[in-house]
Amino acid sequence: MVTAAEARTGSTEQTLIIDLPFPAEEGLGPFTRADLVFTGVDHSGSSYEVRLFLNNPAATASTPRTAEHGYAGRFTVFGHGGCYGDEGHCEVPARSADPTDLRLAHPLTPLDTYVTITDALRRVLDHGGALQTVTLVPVSITPRRADRRPAPDLLHFADVSLRAYLTSTEADAGPAGR
Amino acid sequence: MRIRKSVSTLSAVELTDIQDAFAAAYDLHDDRGYAHYAGLHGLPLPAYCQHGTLLFLPWHRAYLYFFEKALTDALRRAHDDQHTTVSVPWWDWTSSAAHRDGLPAGYLAHPDGKPNPLAAGPVTLGDGDLAGVRENLPGAITGGPSPVTTRDPEDPDELPRTGTVARALKAPTFSTFSTLLEGIHNGVHGWVGGAMSAVPIAAYDPVFWAHHAMIDRLWYLWQISPNGASPPASLLDQALAPWPVTVRQVLDISKLDYEYAAQVIG
Numbered sequence: 001m002v003t004a005a006e007a008r009t010g011s012t013e014q015t016l017i018i019d020l021p022f023p024a025e026e027g028l029g030p031f032t033r034a035d036l037v038f039t040g041v042d043h044s045g046s047s048y049e050v051r052l053f054l055n056n057p058a059a060t061a062s063t064p065r066t067a068e069h070g071y072a073g074r075f076t077v078f079g080h081g082g083c084y085g086d087e088g089h090c091e092v093p094a095r096s097a098d099p100t101d102l103r104l105a106h107p108l109t110p111l112d113t114y115v116t117i118t119d120a121l122r123r124v125l126d127h128g129g130a131l132q133t134v135t136l137v138p139v140s141i142t143p144r145r146a147d148r149r150p151a152p153d154l155l156h157f158a159d160v161s162l163r164a165y166l167t168s169t170e171a172d173a174g175p176a177g178r
Numbered sequence: 179m180r181i182r183k184s185v186s187t188l189s190a191v192e193l194t195d196i197q198d199a200f201a202a203a204y205d206l207h208d209d210r211g212y213a214h215y216a217g218l219h220g221l222p223l224p225a226y227c228q229h230g231t232l233l234f235l236p237w238h239r240a241y242l243y244f245f246e247k248a249l250t251d252a253l254r255r256a257h258d259d260q261h262t263t264v265s266v267p268w269w270d271w272t273s274s275a276a277h278r279d280g281l282p283a284g285y286l287a288h289p290d291g292k293p294n295p296l297a298a299g300p301v302t303l304g305d306g307d308l309a310g311v312r313e314n315l316p317g318a319i320t321g322g323p324s325p326v327t328t329r330d331p332e333d334p335d336e337l338p339r340t341g342t343v344a345r346a347l348k349a350p351t352f353s354t355f356s357t358l359l360e361g362i363h364n365g366v367h368g369w370v371g372g373a374m375s376a377v378p379i380a381a382y383d384p385v386f387w388a389h390h391a392m393i394d395r396l397w398y399l400w401q402i403s404p405n406g407a408s409p410p411a412s413l414l415d416q417a418l419a420p421w422p423v424t425v426r427q428v429l430d431i432s433k434l435d436y437e438y439a440a441q442v443i444g
Contacts, residue, residue, distance in 0.1 A: 076367075086379065143371055144317035
């Protein structure tokens with residue numbers, strides 16, 4: 001697990017680079033699926049997407065989303081577009097330990113998500129290499145396409161980890177999401 | 179039993195009925211009307227929608243169910259016919275037609291200028307909320323005192339592909355399926371752009387409902403697949419506010435009196 005605080009800023013200052021060596025020191029074990037799992041992802045602001053590139057620390061918002069450039073997939077955050085309440089309305093309180101508190105979690109509670117990167121990771125490993133970095137390229141999804149920009153200010157998360165699974169379900173054999 | 183159809187298979191009469199139902203709902207300004215239902219997703223506060231949690235699918239199923247009933251009520255009043263019904267169609271954004279043309283033709287503005295209630299929805303918010311939307315989400319709604327939703331769709335071929343959906347349909351657990359499908363759902367919201375790109379006003383765009391009918395249909399298809407499973411037991415008796423139903427009560431669509439039709443002849 002790598003915390004967001006451990007991420008390095010890319011050369012353009014518009015991306016984040018995560019050092020995520022794989023295989024780890026204990027060596028490569030068999031796996032049928034690999035996910036990049038993000039926890040604590042903020043969705044309070046504008047919508048945005050995060051493009052993921054393996055071993056391409058120079059990737060930017062203009063880098064083609066192709067295998068040759070290490071593209072591994074993306075996830076989209078459907079944003080709440082700012083706060084429309086009074087002061088404090090959008091501050092997310094800590095979850096109550098009171099068992100009689102039946103309220104749902106605050107709508108802006110940071111979410112967890114994942115992107116399956118099996119095919120892209122295999123491409124790295126099949127060429128005799130190892131995964132060194134994952135570059136996160138956040139791009140805003142504003143109402144007007146013309147306003148869309150690299151958006152490092154929108155991406156806030158707690159941590160990211162690479163999880164490799166050895167399973168036999170068909171779900172593990174599908175193509176990576178676009 | 180109400181039958182939800184693909185927008186691509188609607189007859190001219192069925193499409194007209196849906197247009198009439200939306201127009202009638204726009205004209206109702208109380209808790210039977212369009213603004214009331216669209217507002218429950220975001221603005222005006224409080225927002226009830228569930229995103230990023232395992233309530234995403236059941237909450238939106240309840241949302242469509244009650245909205246569909248409101249549409250039928252509005253259409254019956256408009257047509258003075260207490261027996262007519264209307265169902266929300268689904269927009270299959272994985273289809274070859276969608277990857278060629280983008281948004282479904284029935285949801286586009288008429289080239290001859292004739293009004294189409296499905297091309298944009300009125301955003302009937304108070305002055306404070308309108309100012310906030312215009313500041314935080316420029317371009318999401320039109321200008322002036324009576325704004326409507328906008329769109330700015332991307333390249334049609336950027337819509338989700340059948341392979342992506344097929345992979346989600348093979349998900350082995352409800353949690354995995356819900357996360358995968360919500361991610362796909364998020365991408366389509368962004369693809370449409372305009373009001374659809376942001377939670378607070380997305381439901382004011384009429385195509386929101388066709389998009390969510392597709393999401394609900396995919397959940398139904400997963401439910402009846404060999405991989406289909408219930409949400410975690412701890413969620414089953416969770417209420418889906420503001421709707422007077424629990425998660426358990428929306429799991430079986432036959433008990434909600436609707437069905438997804440692959441084809442209807444005659």
